[in-house]
Amino acid sequence: MSDAPNDPPPPNSPPGYTPPTVWTNKASGGKFASINRPVSGPTHEKELPVGRHPFQLYSLATPNGVKVTVMLEELLALGHAGAEYDAWLINIQDGDQFGSGFVGVNPNSKIPALMDRSGPVPIRIFESGAILVHLAEKFGAFLPTDTTRAECLSWLFWQMGSAPYLGGGFGHFYAYAPFKIEYAIDRFAMEVKRQLDVLDKRLAEADYLAGADYTIADIAVWPWYGNLAKGKLYEAAEFLQVQEYKNVLRWADAIEARPAVKRGCMVNTAWGEPSGQLHERHDASDFETKTQDKIGEAVEKK
Numbered sequence: 001m002s003d004a005p006n007d008p009p010p011p012n013s014p015p016g017y018t019p020p021t022v023w024t025n026k027a028s029g030g031k032f033a034s035i036n037r038p039v040s041g042p043t044h045e046k047e048l049p050v051g052r053h054p055f056q057l058y059s060l061a062t063p064n065g066v067k068v069t070v071m072l073e074e075l076l077a078l079g080h081a082g083a084e085y086d087a088w089l090i091n092i093q094d095g096d097q098f099g100s101g102f103v104g105v106n107p108n109s110k111i112p113a114l115m116d117r118s119g120p121v122p123i124r125i126f127e128s129g130a131i132l133v134h135l136a137e138k139f140g141a142f143l144p145t146d147t148t149r150a151e152c153l154s155w156l157f158w159q160m161g162s163a164p165y166l167g168g169g170f171g172h173f174y175a176y177a178p179f180k181i182e183y184a185i186d187r188f189a190m191e192v193k194r195q196l197d198v199l200d201k202r203l204a205e206a207d208y209l210a211g212a213d214y215t216i217a218d219i220a221v222w223p224w225y226g227n228l229a230k231g232k233l234y235e236a237a238e239f240l241q242v243q244e245y246k247n248v249l250r251w252a253d254a255i256e257a258r259p260a261v262k263r264g265c266m267v268n269t270a271w272g273e274p275s276g277q278l279h280e281r282h283d284a285s286d287f288e289t290k291t292q293d294k295i296g297e298a299v300e301k302k
Contacts, residue, residue: 013181029178035095040107046099050117051086051282058088058102059112061269063167063223063233064128068112069281070264071135071142071219076284077260080139082118087267087281129160132216142216152210155202155217163224165191166233175234189240192228196245199225203247207254218255226252263287 012018025038050056055072059065075083090096090111097109106113106126114131116123116138125131133156136143144152170188173181199221202209209217224233229248231237243249255261266278266287274293278286289295 010183013179030172031176033178035092035098040103040109041098042100042103043095043098044100046096046101048099048101048105049086049088050115051088053084053086053282054082054116054118055085056088056115056117057085057112057268058090058105058114059268060090060092061265061267062111063163063227064110065112065268066223066265067128067220068114068131068135069267070223070261071132071216073260073264073267074219074258075135075139075141078139078141080141083135083139085281089268089270089279091270127160129156129220132156132220136216142214142219144210144213144215148211148213148215152215152217155209156220158198159217159220159224162195166195166224166228170236171234174236174239193240196225196229196240196242196248199251200245200247203251208251214255218251222252222255222261226255230256266291 027033028036048056048058057068057072059068061069069087072083072085090102090113092111096102097106097111102113103109105115105124108126110126112126112128112131114125114134116125116134118138123134125134133143143149165188170185170192173184173188177184199209206212208214209221225248227233228236228240229242229245229252231242237243266276267281268279269277270279271277275291277292278290279292280286280290
C-alpha cells in the first residue's frame with residue numbers, strides 16, 4: 001500500500017459502501033458467521049454435566065482454553081491433589097456455549113468457564129485471566145508474593161489486552177474472513193509484530209515474563225504468542241517472519257517442553273493427530289487410555 005499523501009483512497013469494500021446511520025445485523029460470512037450474533041443469553045436449554053472432582057471445566061483447546069488446562073496440570077504436577085478436575089468439551093461451532101447451563105456459568109458465552117465446587121458454595125469463574133488468578137491464589141502457586149507479583153500481573157493483563165489484536169484482528173482477517181482486505185491485514189500484522197517485539201525485548205532481559213520464575217503470566221501468554229512464534233497459529237509464520245524473535249522462540253521452546261504443558265494441550269482438543277486428542281479429561285490415566293487413537297475416530301471440530 002502506498003503512503004503517498006496525494007494518492008486517492010482505495011475504494012470501499014464493497015464498492016460504494018458507507019456505514020448506515022443505524023447498523024442492522026445481516027449475514028457476514030466467514031468461518032464463525034453461524035455463531036456470531038449481536039445479543040447475549042442462551043439459545044436453548046441444556047444443563048452442564050458435573051463430574052466427581054472439585055473443579056468442573058467447560059472448555060475447548062483454543063489458546064484461551066489451553067491456559068486453564070495447563071494451569072491445572074501444572075498444579076497437579078506440584079502435588080496439589082485438590083486441583084483435580086473434570087474437563088468437558090464445549091464445541092463452539094455447534095453452539096454449545098449458548099446452552100442455558102453454560103450461560104449460567106459464563107454469561108458472556110465464551111470458553112473457558114470453570115465451576116469451583118471445592119467449598120460449601122459453588123463458585124463460577126469466567127474469563128481465562130480470572131481463572132488463572134483464582135487458581136494461583138487458591139493453591140499459592142505460579143503467582144509471586146514478592147516484588148515480582150506486580151510484574152507478573154502486568155504481563156498477565158498485557159496478554160488480556162493484546163491478544164484480541166492477534167486473534168480477533170490479525171487471525172480473523174488473515175485466516176478466517178470470507179475475503180482478504182489489505183488494509184485490515186496490514187493494520188493488524190503491524191500490531192502483532194509490534195507485540196512480538198515487546199515480548200522479545202522483555203525475554204532478552206529475563207528467562208520468563210515476570211523474571212526468573214515461570215508464572216501465570218507465561219501460562220497466559222504462551223498459548224497465543226508461543227504458538228504463533230512456533231508457526232502453529234494461522235499458518236502465518238513466514239508472513240510474520242516469526243523466526244526473527246529469537247528470545248520468544250527460546251522461551252516458547254522451554255515452556256513447550258514441560259510435561260504438564262504437553263498434557264494440558266491435549267485436554268479438550270478435538271482436531272489434529274488422534275493421539276493428541278483427549279476430548280474429555282476425568283482422571284490422570286485418561287492421557288494413556290482415552291485419547292482418540294485409543295477409543296475411536298477423531299472428529300475434526302476446529
